[in-house]
Amino acid sequence: MTWLSLAIGLIIALPVIAYVARPLFTPARLLYATDDSRLGDLLARKDTVLSNIKEIEFDHQTGKLNTEDYAQYNQRLRGQALSLLKRIDQIAPGAGDLDTQLEAAIAARRKVAAAPVSDAAAATAASVTEIAGTDDATTKQATEAGGAKEVVMQRSASFCHHCGAPVEPGDRFCRACGTRLREE
């Protein structure tokens, strides 16, 4: 190995080292201001629940789930979706914008939920999940809003964790399904 190649090696090494080490000499920053994993996780969960709704609906359409099972699971999942949305909205109000539509959609859906699920209703559900398809946009928006973590209790309304029906403040049991409500 000649001195020349060592010298050339050094000439290559120096800029590489400078490039790799440079960020260490800039003013110290934190990777993320607060622990926003809750939001990311909630969003991921929301997506999961929504795709679960889509999945069981599809299973029902293709004849894998009978109507009673479907209605039961559907109601449960929608309840979950709704309360997840609420949580997301509390953590990052900005992220709620897109989802308010969805929330409204699901809430509208809720009103007729007591009646047996018909195919027409299923079709509505399909369009609901179509809206939910804007996952990425929501996520991005939410991540941007993620800095503003403080909980803003702008909505007084809350919902049953089991069936998703609205509950009044002070209620200890759900008026729709009778489940004991959790303290939040």
Next chain:
Amino acid sequence: MTEMTRLDEQPAVSHAPAEDVLTPEKAAHQRRMAMWRLIIVGVLLAFVAFLVLGLQRQNVSQQRASGMAPDFEFTTFDGEAISLADLAGQGVVLNFWASWCDPCRAEADLLEQTWRREQNNGITFIGLDYLDQEHAALKYMAEYDITYPNGADIQSQAARSYGIKGVPETFFISPDGKIQSQVIGPIVSQADLDRRLDEIRP
């Protein structure tokens, strides 16, 4: 938060660390878990230990190439059977070559002339023809008038046990069967060859 992390209405599982209250069932559960962990780690350790042993075995056969000269047998192009064991007590120069190998030509004459000079001094030259065809090899030998014992390295057995990097490659084996030195590539200097020969004289 806790209730939100569950997607389902199954009995709530507390996410708090397990050691808050130590009921008998919990203790038993912990013991079971610890036992399973021990078993898993044990199995993995055993597997790794086997790999270590297997590798060691592998190395034993490999390292022969750098310590004791592995024994080999071959039949010369003249039909004489020779094995390294027969040559104990003599210095052996073992040269791997091939007729298609150009660098081999650079050393062919030097080896042959040195062999003629040294053959009565207790030194034997052996040529092993590596991955070659016999008629081409014989032509090559005739071209350089090679007279020391030469033969084909059938199925590259010797080449493999010596772990040669290619041809030409030459091993200098002392009378007690140790590899004294090794040259990868052609030997071009008489002085170098003589120095290596001096190390393996009986």
Next chain:
Amino acid sequence: MIFHIGSLLLVIALVVSFFGTVVGYWGGRTRSANLAASSFHAVYAVAGLVLAAAVILWYGLLADQFQLAYVWNHSERALPLFYKFSALWGGQAGSLLFWTLLLSGYSVAVALTFRTRQAALMPFVNATLLITSFFFLVLLVFSVHPFEQYEFRPADGQGLNPLLQNYWMVIHPIMLYMGWVGLTVPFAFAVASLLSKKLGNNWVRIVRRWTLIPWMFLSAGIIMGSQWAYMELGWGGYWAWDPVENASFLPWLTATAFLHSIIIQERRGMLKVWNMVLVWLTYVLVILGTFTTRSGILESVHSFAQSDVGPYFLGFLILIIFSFIWLLFDRMPLLRSESAMDSVLSREAAFLANNWLFTGIAFAVLWGTFFPMFSEIITGQRISVAAPWFNKVTGPLFLLLFVMMGIGPLLGWRRTSANKLREQFTWPLLLSLLFALVYWLLVSKQFYPMMGLTACLFVTATIVQEFLRGVLARRAATGENPFTATWQLMRRNGQRYGGYIVHLGIVLIGAAVIGNQFYVQTTNVTLAQGESADLAGYRFTYNGLSAEHQDNRVEYRAYVSIFADDGARLLRTVSPQRNVYDKNPDMPTSEVGIYVLPSEDLYVVLNGWSENSATFSIFVNPLTLWLWVGGVLIVLGTLIALWPHPRRKTVPAPAGVPVRA
């Protein structure tokens, strides 16, 4: 001198990758954006350096720089340019460099994709990818030396291993390496989520996709490897349960199991620990496979030359096995299941059964692969486990797996009621029973092929039914025509329907394997010019031999005409050939002559020849075509599953629309 610089580049990359590893882990822990940024820079820098080193080695190969030991050993002047290029992965040192290059490629892709989106995980991901790079760079710098030079410059090189001079052999390793190397990515995310304790659904969604990509490459690589063995080795087979083949198959098995069980975690929050174990196992098996093929610890027809990489690999294996196990044990309380199994008749349960089967097969293959080593250590005798053992042990497991592949998709999530079960299974079951009966009466009474083919048909029937029901449901909802409905179904439900297409590919492969396992007809004949041999209703006539010198080899080509109907109709003249390479005359390679029919391959191997006669092995291999078609379907299905969802526009919420009950 340029080659000195090549090795210096690797040394610099080694240092940078180590630095990046430390900075990554540390930055992730302390949440320092500066350290994290530095780890990103390290990823990019390592990739650049390794790429430069690879380019230098390519230059050495293409410019015939035979003073480089690697070039001298794996190339020659007369080698076609294409193979000079591919000689980069033809030998030990070069292929390790190539491996490192691909790993850096993946690392950069991951870094660019997730830099902002997964800020919390990425420092750990970078560090885990970099520590793998670091390990391979250690091998390159301290053990295998791709840039080792001789004092003199030989006039010509040794030539590339003749077996590798085949276009399949050029693509096959790339695919395989893309698969193997890519499986580092899910492992890196698993480690990152464990270290950061962010174990929500987030990493699951990323990892699914990033496992699917390498999985596709690995599948394609394995299929191409079989294609190569089939076309090139000339023993009529495509799979021999050789240690090297097993080394590629093992991670495929665990990765496939993972791809299934991760769906349950995504949907139901179950099997979290198990998924971690599968990701880890897959990665360990990749490293273990590389270790076994390169250290010479197991004998194989296609191992690399022996070298001293063994101890390094062992060290790294110990590190990844035990550090991960320790980490997993430590984070166990965070990995509780979120729900329990509702019913045995649910898709979750089917997935779980599938996982047990995959793991069982993987364990059997692992055991068989390492048995020679175990037996040598314990009894002193090396007892090899041959193909029949593997077939006998894994055959029934694969059969069960196929049955599960039919059942699973028909079950709903959570619970399937009895009447729905009947609805779903009536047709496929009836069809299968009918088929089995006909087969038993008319074709053959052998148990395994009958069961196997019946299972194949059953799975196909369920998949067809799934597509039909899906299309019908979609049509009912949207009123689209059948083609649009099918298309939309696959586009919107890519995961599910792409998966079905992959299953269909697997079924085709299964059918081909059964055909080749049980119904091959073969004969060895020596034919004088003009003579014929009969096999399976075909007549093979030997017409003569030609010899022709190509770049670096002599090609001996025999001409064999194949007739059907007892010699009445000429189908095709095939020309099986042998290539004798100038530099490696004792390793002649074979190019088989094949006439492919949908029902069977007519496969002729030239074994030897004399003045006016030649010896052939003739095979009639049933259904072999479908093996390759199946491979194509697997890739196609995976691409459908991977395809990004169509961007759906935000339609006005139907909140105001009155919904009638």
